Amino acid sequence: MRESVMREGVGIKTVYSSLSLYLHIPFCRHRCSYCDFNTYTSLADLQEAYAAALIAEIGQATGEVRRPVHTIFFGGGTPSLMSPQSIAGILQAVREGFALSPTAEITMEANPGTVDEAYLTVVHAAGVNRLSFGVQSAIPSELQLLEREHDFPTVIEAVEMARTAGLENFNLDLIYGLPGQTLASWEQSLRAALALDPAHFSLYCLTIEPGTPMQRWLENGRISPPDPDLAADQYDLACHLLAEAGLEHYEISNWAKPGLACEHNLTYWRNGEYLGLGAGAHGHAAGIRYEVVKQPRVYVRRMNTAVSPPSYPLTTAVARHHTLTRREAMSDTLITQLRLLQEGLDTAVFAAKFGQTLEEAYGDTLLQLKEWGLLEEGNGRLLLTRKGWFLSNQVFYRFV
């Protein structure tokens, strides 16, 4: 990985690969109609205690050595609801517990309308150097359907404030495949967002999740199910428009200006190691996948109860963990790495890591997928074809 430190022991040198940290902030002012994330609208009183618990968890997760860290991502929920003091305190804890690279990418998710220039200036000073705005759409009726609390002019203001605060590197999230959305309205949203000249785009196709208001609306006929062919056209259109604008399509759902791909997300897609901290966060390190307890109050209680922490990478707040089998690690590598459209999977690295070539492990499946034109191999790399970008699940499920 990109950075590493050497520990001098008694004649032993250990190399620690650099980590990414995901920090979950489970608070929102309002739950949007499509959202099934681990977030809560009635826990405003918990925010300070939560920040303290998160700081405690960071201390636990450190383990026996200060490991290097090269990216931090505040996700939510709405991280921008946290006070700048809390954000600064949390980052301070990271610096104490880990060897945070001076050039580390530190991203904060923010909802337009929850931030002002002063706030952004302070968190920037605390270390945040990248923002991710949940824009979703530029069309009022679509924002209404999603039950977003902002409108597009607010997005324009937020982007201006970010720039003034010195935060040039930001991402915009947009959603397609919405009930009632057309190809034209999607193009309108894309063009409006492009006009803001962001460094990065994440475009997500709507998944209507069980238990969300949108799922109920679908059941009682208030909305009609999105047309998957239209979603394919919308995705296709986005590929063209963003390429024209000079953005690189580096991951199935992500585009960036050259050199500005999200380092944090690259850790996920390279099946790298990251610690998940905070309620409901997920982590992957030392051959283990784990999940922290979801309920923020339970999380705070767990972190306040004095017990000796389990060994790295787990903390007392971890609810579940699973040691990956070799086969799972292999398929995880495939289903993450193939999402990187240009980089793909290095077949030699794969063989070296697992002691088995791709052909040995998945021969017939590979052949079938190549025959269908979903996968291709060249220069020692396995890649999704353009057709495969649209049908990646058809590739992935055959590897799990």
Added chain:
Amino acid sequence: MTDSNIRNFCIIAHIDHGKSTLADRLLQATHTLSDREMQEQVLDSMDLEREKGVTIKASAVRMTYTAQDGNEYVLNLIDTPGHVDFSYEVSRALQACEGAILVVDATQGIEAQTLANLYLAIEADLEIIPVINKIDLPAAMPEDVAEEIENITGIPAEDAIPISAKTGENIEAVLEAVVKHVPPPQVDTEKPLRALVFDSHYDSYKGVIAYVRVFDGAIHKREWIRMMSNDVAVEPIEIGVFTPGLTPTDRLQAGEVGYIATGLKTVRECRVGDTITLRDKPAAEPLHGYQTVKPMVFAGFYPTEGEDYALLKEALERLQLNDAALVYEPETSTALNFGFRCGFLGLFHMEIVQERLEREYDLDLIATAPSVRYEVVMAHTGEVRVIDSPADLPDPSTIEEVREPWMDVQIFMPDEYYGVIMDLAVKRRGQLTGQEYPAPGRVVLRFDLPLSEIIVDFYDKLKSGTRGYASMDYEFKEYRASDLVKLDVLVNKVPVDALAMIVHRDEAYHRGQKVVSALTKKIPRQMFEVPIQAAVGNKVLSRANVKALRKDVLAKCYGGDVSRKRKLLEKQKKGKKRMKMIGTVEVPQEAFMSVLRLDD
């Protein structure tokens, strides 16, 4: 000579008209079971029956009753199955009796099934005791129903006994009527033994237990018996009576109802309708009316998971121990691999067997569209081939003609649905053969209808078109030549044997379109476009495409939650595993099912 203390009778009733409740009350009133032992609906012992609210297998119980005249009587109640598929079994149960209680719901009037069984009872020369049930309900119209009964049976309306089986009102009157009106059996205990098998079940310790009504002579325990239809001779393990559990006795004699535990290994060796006699003192002639019931409806049963084939085979073997009407033989399908061609008395019988296989043996089955048995007359040779699977229909150029079974159907309903039923029957090639108005506002229509038209959701349509008020009964009439063709269904240009059907030429186009449209909805989009076609011979009648899948992406991987993504992919993979491969096309189970129920 008569045995004046015995009364053998049955209850004829439509589903839900209260047969089981009345039976419960009779058991209570005669103290056959104490209240504590009283289990709801004792006579229906299978769970499935209880859920479906019908009696699948007959049963029997012996009660003792002290009548108002001070004498003690033995009352044998013989239960009868309540569905059209089991009419032969009903006829045998009726033959075992001298009388029948006709139970009619005071809010509903007589239904077709009841009427059919009533006619069987009248034909069998049984004394009919009309009982009007559910008089406790506000909607009860006992006078109207009594009048209807009088019009049909000629029994004066004032003789009908109004009761409420639910509250127990007037139950005593029913018992008194049985004693007074049902004739005692005519008996001759000196003649050689003749006992009618009216039902049976398989017991793993005692083998087949034959439920018998003794007409002549007597049998003592451990006396060798002989089945008159097949000359199988055995020494019974036990004989006895139903109380209602099996209670051994030393002797059963003419006029009595009881059981003989034969030790036989399958019910096929001891069929309903057969006559049991003594090996060493045989009767010259069996009782009249024995016939081997023939399956009328056929379908392929295939396990969803290929490895369940052995389990399916074992399950069918076990079911057959108790079900002489069920037949099966191995069948291979290119689409569904290995399974069994099964024959049933009717659709209802098929549903019961399928449900039992799925429930009791935890099998996941694909059933192909039900078919009737066709007679194919070959050109030139004139040879007649009998086929029960559309896949076996020979090349049309070699066929002289194809004959199919036609049924004599009677449909009983309020007259406001006359038009609806006429429409339905005519659409199904029905020919009206008669109509009667047994009571004001009620009509019975008789049709000749091909069985193949009845087994494709005719009953559902009948019920839905009349808000559940129509009822139906049918029996085999004859084979008739029809202009029949084989409708092939092609998925991605490959004919799928399991989806082929034999249809009337005039219906082929319509049915082809229905099948194609149903399949197009049920087959998920694949990696390539999949044409679905319906064809007769080389002529394609209908075609539609399942468009190629264009997009299947999980966009979000929130906060590095790879496990969740993985779970979703695993679920997707599991779903695919349950599909059947036709060539390279993945076809879900529902696709095969959807062909069974095509909307008009």
